Amino acid sequence: MIVGLAGYRGAGKSHLAHELVRDYRLTKMSYADPVRSAAAAAWGVREEVFTDRRRKDVENYVFSGKTPRDVLIELGMWYRSQNPDHWVNVMRRRAEGMHVVIDDVRFINEFELCDVCLWVDMRPGNPSEEDEPELESIRSSCITVIGPGPYSERRRNLEDYIPGLRRLHRSNIYL
Numbered sequence: 001m002i003v004g005l006a007g008y009r010g011a012g013k014s015h016l017a018h019e020l021v022r023d024y025r026l027t028k029m030s031y032a033d034p035v036r037s038a039a040a041a042a043w044g045v046r047e048e049v050f051t052d053r054r055r056k057d058v059e060n061y062v063f064s065g066k067t068p069r070d071v072l073i074e075l076g077m078w079y080r081s082q083n084p085d086h087w088v089n090v091m092r093r094r095a096e097g098m099h100v101v102i103d104d105v106r107f108i109n110e111f112e113l114c115d116v117c118l119w120v121d122m123r124p125g126n127p128s129e130e131d132e133p134e135l136e137s138i139r140s141s142c143i144t145v146i147g148p149g150p151y152s153e154r155r156r157n158l159e160d161y162i163p164g165l166r167r168l169h170r171s172n173i174y175l
Contacts, residue, residue: 001026002095003162004105004114006138012122016146016154017103023155024168026101029094031087031110035076043071080107088113099168111138116162120146 003026005013017028032050040047049068050056056068063071079086088109091102102114111117119142143161146154159166 001099001116001162001164001168002114003101003165004111004117005101005103005120006105006111006117006135006142007120008132008135010123011120012146013103013120015122016118016120017101019154020101020158024099024165026099026168029091029100029102030104031091031102031106032072032076032104034087034090034094035072035079039068039071039075042075085109105138106132107134108137111141117142118146118158118161122147 003020005016007013020026021028036047036050039050043062045062049060049062050072059065059067066074076087083089091110091113095102102110105111105114105117117138119139146157159169
């Protein structure tokens with residue numbers, strides 16, 4: 001099973017992914033994982049440079065004045081320009097035979113790989129991102145909106161919307 005999480009930056013996708021990993025037998029993956037690895041190798045830096053929330057949007061002299069986020073976007077988009085399905089194919093191989101949650105679905109072909117995709121917006125007032133136009137078409141295709149509120153309510157909604165999730169709950173010892 002592949003559960004995709006889509007939403008704007010800062011919407012709580014990674015937070016929700018960690019809840020799913022903690023409470024269900026899912027493995028968290030991101031399309032950005034191999035991009036970070038490639039960028040770290042190319043620039044000779046640690047991958048943490050690309051994941052540290054305090055630094056990933058700060059211009060860095062190592063990247064000729066670009067932010068780590070900009071470097072990742074440029075590299076990821078370059079691969080997409082060579083083959084639009086490059087990252088989808090990588091993810092398909094990585095996720096084969098596993099139950100995963102992907103916390104950064106941003107393009108239609110990434111959405112199509114998912115068995116179920118949820119639109120996440122757990123932070124009220126989170127502004128829309130005009131630089132991610134494909135997200136709007138994904139949003140209208142997602143089965144539900146996960147909003148702010150108590151975790152117990154979110155969990156009930158998740159189990160209702162994701163077929164088979166309930167049987168993956170860690171409290172279920174009969175697999």
